[in-house]
Amino acid sequence: MKFTKTVDCGNSPKRELLKNLSRLFATYDIESAMAFMAEDIQWTLVGERSLKGKEQFAAALQKHSDTKVRELILHNIITHGKEGAVYGEMIMENGEHYAFSDIYTFKSAKGDKVKSIVSFVQLKYS
Template sequence: MTKITVSTDCGNAPKKEFLKEINIAFAKGNSDFLTESVTDKIVWNIIGDKKIDGKEKFTQELEKMNTKKASELTLDRILTHGKEGAVSGIMKMKNGKKYAFSDFYEFSGAKGAKVKSITSYVIGI
């Protein structure tokens, strides 16, 4: 089971809730939810590591990551404005490693229906 902690200032606006659920899905390895939450032309740029283009490659990357599930997820900030959003926090993996992250999201529209792009900054701590 993954322990989830969300800062009280993250609020409950629909797009903030959506980003919270996306991050929980990453922590728990819920590939189905993540795949359904992105556009067919998703671009995921993991700064300093790789750039993933398209839903098929996104899904393949999620499958690789599924072996590395988190034991804890702490979401410090969730921000949204118009077609953009950002999330920062700390993820502790089952092997004991900890990572601080900031993810920047672009939605397919102002209503936040699906994620069009993700830019991720991740550092080991």
Template sequence: MTKIISNLNCGNSPKMGFLMDFNIAFAKGDLEFIADSVTDEIVWNIIGNKKIEGKQKFAEELEKMKSTKVAELVLNQILSHGKQGAVNGTMKLQKGKEYAFSDFYIFQGAKVAKLKSITSYIIEI
């Protein structure tokens, strides 16, 4: 079971709540929620690693990550404004590795909670 640590109150911002749920789904391996949360034209740029374009390739990449089990997710900050959002925190894997991440999101529209772009910065700590 994945331990989630967050003192963030996202009750006043639906998009901040969505980004919290999206990151929790990612940590728990809820591929259906994640795939339903992105547009068909999603672009995921993992800086220094790879760029994934299109929902099919995005789903294939998530499937490869499915075997990686997250023991703990710490969400430090969640921000949103208009069509943009950001989340940073740490993720500890069951195998002991730990990563710090910052993800920057672009939504399909100011009132639409589907993601069309994700830029991820990930470092092992």
């Protein structure tokens, strides 16, 4: 998978974590990603559904793991306090092109466990 980031994550541990989580999700490295999720993680896929708990979260990622990402492009990563956001694009092996924005809430300002994610995903073209 090709990875492009147009934003420098610099000296921010939470930005670096969100960059790495985006890569883990895009490569379906579910086991590694789960290490950063709270047990009661809540994932809201806007316009689709909400999932609660690591088991449901991992199952949802696994369900899509046959759709390979050819390129992940991160345009912006913003963090402040217990919150963060990632804006980017994914170009799939099948030619589909998605724009996404993920809004994260951490369990604490330390930012080592993700409490919730709200994902906005839009098909740009295929």
